[in-house]
Amino acid sequence: MGYALGGLLRAAPAPPVVVDLGFGASPVTVLELADRLRRVRPDVRLVGIEIDPDRVARGLDLADPPAVDFVLGGFEVPLPSSLGVGAQPTVVRAFNVLRQYAEPEVAPAWEQVVDRLAPGGVLVEGTCDELGRLATWVDVRRGTDGRPEPRSLTLSLRLAGMESPSVVAERLPKALIHRNLPxxxxxxxxTALxxxxxRSAPMASYGARQRFVASARALREExxxxxxxxxxxxxxxxxxxWSAVAPG
Known part of the structure; x- marks a missing residue:
């Protein structure tokens, strides 16, 4: 996922619950996420949630509750009984879930998920391509008024062979993808990126990474x-x- 969750998981009460909402055709993504997060927090609990019963059934064949479990559901974020009464997710990852929804449906979906989060929890909602070479996501928290509060937008690009960073525009989250207009x-x-x-083209001789670092520094200086x-x-x-990219 490329998202800095380490500090959040380390600070969470034991055991933290992480949800992969809309994990897709294969439950493998849930298992891979579990393996990665256990390096940070060995007692982490992973839950894969899907609205497709067949996908949930395939996940249950690989489940190991309460460490890894799968349930049927959607934005209401149901959790399995194996986690106990009152369990709340510290992190909900939702990638490529809202792409098929209309833009006005984004805020209500965020609200449903955020309402289920544990105190200090986060919804990571975004989009990626099939190979994970282009991705974007929004960090959404619960605001002081209890409503969803998007904090930031992250772009993640495979730098090798990239002609321009704006190629990621085709994978902007639903809240922004129709807003990429003058x-x-x-x-x-x-455009600034x-x-x-x-302008950082001279750094290309040192590699795409150095060129992107120079680009990021230039943006900050601006x-x-x-x-x-x-x-x-x-x-x-x-x-x-988020305030720098939020819809006008």
Whole structure:
């Protein structure tokens, strides 16, 4: 997922629950996520949720409750009884779930999921291509008023062979994909990122990673609220405050 969950999981009460919402045709993504997160928090519990009964059935063939389990459901985020009464997820990952929905349905879906989160929990909602070479996601928390509060947008790109960073526009989350138009903040941001990438062309002789690092630094120097540092930028990941890209 490329998302910095380590600190959040380490601070969570035992055992933290992580949900892969809409895990897709194969339950393998849930098992892979479990393997990765156990390196950070060995007692983590993974739950795969799908609205397709056949997909849930395939997952249950591989389940190992309460460590890894699968249930039928959607944005209401049901959790299996094996986790106990009152269990709440610390993290809900929802990738490629809202692509088929209309834009006005995004906020209600966020609200349903956020309402189920444990205190301090996060919804990671985004989109990626089939090979995971292009991805974007929004960090959504529960605001002080109890409503969803998007905090940031992250872009994740495979840098090798990339012509321009704005290629990721085709994988923007549903809340933004129809907003990549002149006059919208996300369009202005991607245009600025492309311009920084173009100006950093001399760094290409040192590799695409160094060029992207230079591009991220240039954006920050221009005043864009870019998060992180070299360790994330070298991976092709760039995070910016939601306020910088939010629909106008």
């Amino acid at each position: 006059g919208e903040r996300v369009h202005t941001f991607l 492309d311009a920084a990438w173009a 005043g864009w609220p870019v998060h992180g540092g070299v360790s994330r930028w070298r991976l092709g990941e760039l995070t910016v405050d």
